[in-house]
Amino acid sequence: MDDKAERNSGKKKTVSACDVEALKKCLEEHKGDYIKCQSQIEAFKSSCSLKKPSDSHPADSSYKDFIGTEGVFKFIFYAPEVYMTPDESSMVVSERQKHIFIKLGVLLVYKIIALVKAIGFRSLENLPKYCQPFSSFIMPASRTSVQLPVFDVSKSITPSSISSLSLACKEWGFFHIINHGISKDLYTKLRFLSYQLFSLPYELKLKAGPTSNTKTYTPHFIASPFFESLCVSGPDFRASAQSSVEALLNKPNSEFCEVLREYGGKMRSLSKKITEILLMCLGEDFEREFKSEFSKCEGYVRINNYSPPESRMMGKDVEGLGMHTDMSCLTIVYQDDVGGLQVRSKDGKWLDIDPCEETLVVNIGDLLHAWSNGKLRSSEHRVILKESTNRFSLAFFWCFEDNKVIFAPDEVVGDELRSYKPFLCSDYLRFRENSERGKFEKVGFTVKDFAGIGG
Ligand SMILES: O=C(O)CCC(=O)C(=O)O
Numbered sequence: 001m002d003d004k005a006e007r008n009s010g011k012k013k014t015v016s017a018c019d020v021e022a023l024k025k026c027l028e029e030h031k032g033d034y035i036k037c038q039s040q041i042e043a044f045k046s047s048c049s050l051k052k053p054s055d056s057h058p059a060d061s062s063y064k065d066f067i068g069t070e071g072v073f074k075f076i077f078y079a080p081e082v083y084m085t086p087d088e089s090s091m092v093v094s095e096r097q098k099h100i101f102i103k104l105g106v107l108l109v110y111k112i113i114a115l116v117k118a119i120g121f122r123s124l125e126n127l128p129k130y131c132q133p134f135s136s137f138i139m140p141a142s143r144t145s146v147q148l149p150v151f152d153v154s155k156s157i158t159p160s161s162i163s164s165l166s167l168a169c170k171e172w173g174f175f176h177i178i179n180h181g182i183s184k185d186l187y188t189k190l191r192f193l194s195y196q197l198f199s200l201p202y203e204l205k206l207k208a209g210p211t212s213n214t215k216t217y218t219p220h221f222i223a224s225p226f227f228e229s230l231c232v233s234g235p236d237f238r239a240s241a242q243s244s245v246e247a248l249l250n251k252p253n254s255e256f257c258e259v260l261r262e263y264g265g266k267m268r269s270l271s272k273k274i275t276e277i278l279l280m281c282l283g284e285d286f287e288r289e290f291k292s293e294f295s296k297c298e299g300y301v302r303i304n305n306y307s308p309p310e311s312r313m314m315g316k317d318v319e320g321l322g323m324h325t326d327m328s329c330l331t332i333v334y335q336d337d338v339g340g341l342q343v344r345s346k347d348g349k350w351l352d353i354d355p356c357e358e359t360l361v362v363n364i365g366d367l368l369h370a371w372s373n374g375k376l377r378s379s380e381h382r383v384i385l386k387e388s389t390n391r392f393s394l395a396f397f398w399c400f401e402d403n404k405v406i407f408a409p410d411e412v413v414g415d416e417l418r419s420y421k422p423f424l425c426s427d428y429l430r431f432r433e434n435s436e437r438g439k440f441e442k443v444g445f446t447v448k449d450f451a452g453i454g455g
Pocket residue numbers: 081302304321326333334335341381382383393394395
C-alpha cells in the first residue's frame with residue numbers, strides 16, 4: 001500500500017513524536033549555539049528513532065491532531081550546495097493537511113524572522129530556511145537501479161565511448177569511471193582519518209562550524225539530522241585541511257593534510273581530463289576550441305558522514321541528503337559500499353546508483369549544464385539511508401571561477417534555441433544561497449529558475 005492509500009485508510013503508521021520543542025527552545029535561547037544544546041540534541045535523536053507508533057492518523061485530523069502526530073519539523077538551514085526538497089512520496093497528504101501545513105510553515109517563518117529581529121542572530125546563515133514534518137525524511141523503500149556507462153579514463157578515447165558517454169550525459173547527467181588512479185589504500189586512509197575528526201565531541205567540531213572563522217564543518221541538523229560534512233578547498237588542499245584541523249584539534253595532523261593534498265591534486269587532474277572528454281561529447285574539436293574557458297576552474301572536496309537512526313520503520317528509507325542539483329561544472333563522487341545515492345529520471349522516478357568497488361561516479365552540475373545550453377544534464381539526486389550503518393562519501397566539486405560569465409558559445413548552442421541568459425557565476429551561487437526555498441515546492445531552485453529563458 002502506498003503512503004496515500006495508507007493515510008486515507010486511516011492506518012498510516014507515523015513516526016514517533018520527537019522531542020523537537022526542547023531543542024527548538026534551546027537553540028532559540030542560545031542563538032543557534034549547538035554546544036549549549038547538546039542534551040536536547042541527544043534527546044531529539046533518541047526520541048526520533050523512527051519507530052512505528054501504534055496510533056493511526058485519520059486524514060481529516062484537526063490542527064491539534066496534526067501537530068500531535070506529524071508536528072515534528074525538520075529544520076533546513078542554509079547549506080552551501082544543498083537545497084533540501086521534499087520527496088513527493090513522503091509529501092502525500094490530504095488537501096486539508098497541506099493547507100494547515102503551509103499555514104504552519106508561513107507562521108514559523110514569520111516567527112523566526114521576528115526572533116531574528118528581536119534577538120539579533122550573528123548570521124542569517126544559521127537560520128532555518130523552511131521546515132517540514134519530520135516524516136518527510138522517511139520514504140517508501142525504492143529498489144530499482146540505473147545502468148550507467150562505465151568509462152575507462154586510462155584508455156584512449158574512441159568514437160563509441162564518446163557516443164555512449166554523450167547519451168548518458170543527455171539522459172542521466174551521470175556516469176561511472178574506472179582506472180582513475182586513486183588507490184583503495186588512499187580511500188581507506190581518508191576514511192579512517194576523517195572518522196577520527198567526525199568522532200570528536202560536538203563542541204570541538206563546532207570550532208570549524210558555520211559560526212566559526214573557518215566555516216568548513218557542517219554539523220548535523222543543517223542539511224539533515226543524519227548528515228555532517230567537512231570541506232577542504234583547492235588549490236592548496238593541504239593548507240585548507242590544515243586550517244580545519246587546527247581549528248578542530250588545536251594542533252596539526254600532518255597525515256590528514258597530506259592525504260587531502262594528494263586526493264585534491266588527483267581530483268583536479270581527473271576533473272580536467274573529464275572536462276575535455278565532455279567537450280568532445282559536445283562537438284568535434286571542441287576540447288581544443290573551448291578548453292581555455294575552463295582553465296581557471298577550481299575544486300573542493302566535501303567529506304560526508306551519514307549517521308542514520310538506529311531503529312527504523314520496516315520497508316522505509318531515511319533521507320540522508322535531500323533532492324538537489326550540484327552547483328559545479330562536474331562532481332566526482334566516491335561512495336562506500338553502503339550505497340544510497342539516487343538519481344531522478346526525467347519522468348521523476350528515483351533510481352539507485354549502486355556502489356561498485358574502484359568505481360567513481362561523475363555527475364554534471366548546473367554550471368556546465370548552462371554552459372552547454374542544457375545538452376549536458378544536471379540531474380536531481382539525493383542520498384537515502386537504507387541501513388542503520390554509517391555511510392561515508394567524498395564529493396569533489398569542480399567549479400568555474402566566481403567572476404566567470406557563463407554563456408554557451410554559439411557553436412555549442414548550434415541550431416537549438418538558446419536556453420540560458422548569460423550570468424555571473426558568483427551571482428548564481430549567491431542566488432542559491434540566498435533564495436528562500438520555495439517552501440513546499442517539489443524541486444529546489446536551480447539554474448533554470450535563475451537564468452532560464454522561457455518555460
Ligand atoms: O554522498 C553522496 O553520495 C553524494 C553527495 C552529494 O550529492 C553532494 O554532496 O552533493
